């Protein structure tokens with residue numbers, strides 16, 4: 001086949017899949033040759049930290065392999081700034097348009113506006129089709145025509161609006177794929193990780209979970225708070241990177257018609273809600289949505305050595321509170337943490353250690369494979385009581401009470417805190433009460449919860465109603 005006179009670019013950012021992909025569909029709709037492009041911006045990669053960078057590399061390699069298996073040269077990974085790379089590659093192949101899935105977070109929006117101008121200057125159009133969400137931010141309005149601030153009415157409107165059916169499958173063998181002249185050789189990644197990061201593995205794992213007899217979708221509502229049972233979907237990583245789209249997930253859930261399936265769909269709506277909130281409040285990445293919380297006195301690890309030590313103990317899972325430590329160590333070991341334990345560990349940092357939520361959010365972004373600005377920052381604000389529709393600040397989790405309630409047999413704690421593996425059940429949640437104290441190597445509690453709870457409420461009184 002001779003070289004085409006026109007082509008399109010499919011510029012991949014976080015939608016690493018071939019199925020249910022409206023932006024890819026739009027790129028191939030005109031029958032032109034398609035160049036699948038990923039722009040690797042070294043500055044952004046440094047900011048992402050090692051955990052997300054590794055998963056990005058694995059995701060790139062997996063999509064590259066899937067595209068190569070479809071008879072093409074694979075994914076073109078080109079290094080540089082998007083405003084320079086995208087117009088240059090578009091010109092290389094005489095592309096008429098560049099297709100993307102819309103980005104709604106602050107950095108993505110300003111990047112896309114700048115790239116739209118840059119490609120426009122060389123006569124190429126940037127076309128956004130679809131989004132990473134079930135219902136894209138900015139779609140829903142309340143009765144007075146403004147954005148929703150509260151989840152439950154948002155969720156009702158979200159349910160009434162409905163989510164589109166998955167996009168029709170494309171046959172990659174019918175597409176003429178192109179490659180960029182200056183494509184880089186992606187960094188080598190362990191084949192096992194590449195396999196796990198791919199679209200097919202994500203789809204397989206999701207279906208296996210849906211089909212499980214126990215601790216699968218139908219038990220979700222009853223079991224999802226128990227970290228020792230492993231009863232959640234683990235969708236957050238493929239949803240973050242786009243190996244699965246929420247449309248596909250919601251269409252699969254609709255076939256189940258169970259309490260568990262409805263409960264999981266509601267969680268997916270929370271994901272859309274937080275993206276919506278950040279869309280209207282881009283400053284919420286760093287600033288509390290409820291302004292009075294800007295005056296909350298916190299202990300600053302930057303200037304207070306005790307706060308720095310406590311932050312480090314929390315980060316490394318060495319607080320002496322078994323459930324908190326298990327969660328922080330799960331995140332270090334697996335790049336993922338169970339939701340209930342994210343709530344407990346976040347609350348502990350904010351209300352037992354009095355350290356600002358932004359420090360915790362930064363650490364989570366550094367350690368989580370699913371680390372995602374809208375979900376992470378707004379969940380942190382939710383726990384800190386300063387977000388929209390957030391948990392009231394005065395509701396302080398007791399880390400021991402949470403452990404006895406949600407990990408009663410200690411399966412989760414024993415899995416991640418080996419020093420406690422042989423502690424008798426009656427002492428597991430408070431190992432400092434065991435005869436002879438906590439086992440060697442496991443720290444004493446770094447604070448007294450009852451004292452710090454009072455201190456948190458005292459500080460809250462200072463800003464309440466402010």
Ligand SMILES: Cc1cc2nc3c(=O)[nH]c(=O)nc-3n(C[C@H](O)[C@H](O)[C@H](O)COP(=O)(O)OP(=O)(O)OC[C@H]3O[C@@H](n4cnc5c(N)ncnc54)[C@H](O)[C@@H]3O)c2cc1C
Pocket residue numbers: 224232233234235236237239240264267268270271274337338339340342343346364368370371372373375376377379380383
């Ligand atoms: C402090 C804190 C930080 C968090 N940071 C992130 C983050 O960076 N990225 C991220 O994807 N999630 C984040 N979450 C939300 C939640 O903890 C994870 O999405 C969930 O634990 C992932 O596991 P799962 O896929 O098995 O969840 P499941 O319970 O199976 O839920 C299915 C999906 O619903 C969505 N969902 C569930 N709970 C929430 C929630 N509270 N907020 C928004 N969406 C939700 C997720 O997309 C999740 O994959 C955070 C929560 C807290 C409390």
